[in-house]
Amino acid sequence: MANISRSPWLLHYDGSSCNGCDIEVLAALTPVYDAERLGVVNTGDPMQADIFLITGGINEQNKDVVKQIYDQMPRPKVVVAVGVCACTGGVFKDCYNILGGADTVIPVDIYVPGCAARPQAIIDGVVQAVGLFQQRLDEHNAQKRKEA
């Protein structure tokens, strides 16, 4: 059984966030919290990413973008919604152009609440996502073996 939990690569996409959560996401990657010690790399490329961090709510303009990024990521993949806007739409929920949280267009696995989410909470969310990432590969491999 391959252990892949040591190398989670993040892709960070800013939906329609106010940038509060984005600053906290980047703070989690600074030397103070040093996410790279857990093997985390912040990549900008969906083809190479494992965990999709999304901040901000979904609106009419970015729903296709979010969907396309999700589709471009190879399996196994995990989606983490960071901040209350990505979870539910937050204070912008009732705005005319907001559809709601990230789960209105793609399946979200981990919800990290907060306005803005704290770096500690983001790292905790990512650590949980890493566990799920490993679990998905194991399930996928088990199914492949059953079919063979």
Added chain:
Amino acid sequence: MKLGITYMLLYIVLAPFIGGFLEGLDRKISARMQRRVGPPVLQPFYDVKKLLNKQTITVSTSQMFLLITYFVLMVLTGALFFFGADLLMCFFVMSTAATFLYFAAVVTSSPYSSAGAQRELIQMMAYEPAVLLTCVGFYLAAGSFNVSDIAKSQMSNIAFLPGFFVAFVFILTIKMRKSPFDTSASHHMHQELVKGLTTEMGSRNLAIFQITEWYENVFLMGVVGLFIINRNPISIVVAIAVILLVYFLEILIDNSSARMKWQQMLKITWAVTLLAAGVNLIMLMVIR
């Protein structure tokens, strides 16, 4: 002959491990330079293992073939070198390999990937003169292009080729995709090109690219060692020490410099090549 084949096989088997370990050290030392804890030294191996386990998404069917050709040619480069064959031949095969990498990037027709590939060509234009001059330098100093003959010189060749050494270490920064000249693949967190050359390489393709880079780095470090090595077996220890020193220098440059535009890269690289290697070449011609 027998010894050559042993070295060649050792290279083919051990190079990815040495290359991966060197990259792990690189990431650890880089992190320490930025006052971070940094990833474990074996992190590059974890990364490649993960990449091999992910679903393969093929953007273009020929990309895999082109990347494997790049891989095979790069292994061949190092194999020829450690076998003790012609140094010129090694560098020509290396350039051919780099061309296949260019094709693997443009074949996807992604704008980021193509822009990265164009920059890769400019990088090749910048480092190629220094590489060719290095071969000429070795010929003038040791009287042969064959690596096995050069390694058996009376004296370390760096005594005759200090300028060539400076030029070669300078272009190593480009070859190793280190910061001031890292225009084509944009490592680290500057992502104006997404991932440049490697944008459309996911999972397995990226793993092949990564392993090829390890083979390439070990070969390049071998060339650095060739400057030092001579008939005396103790020179091997000195060569390894110099290799580690050069590697550390590259990490230091990577962490302490901002990136340059390609125009600056071309000007500076050619200036250093002409001044250091060119002057050295003239002096060698006058002495001999």
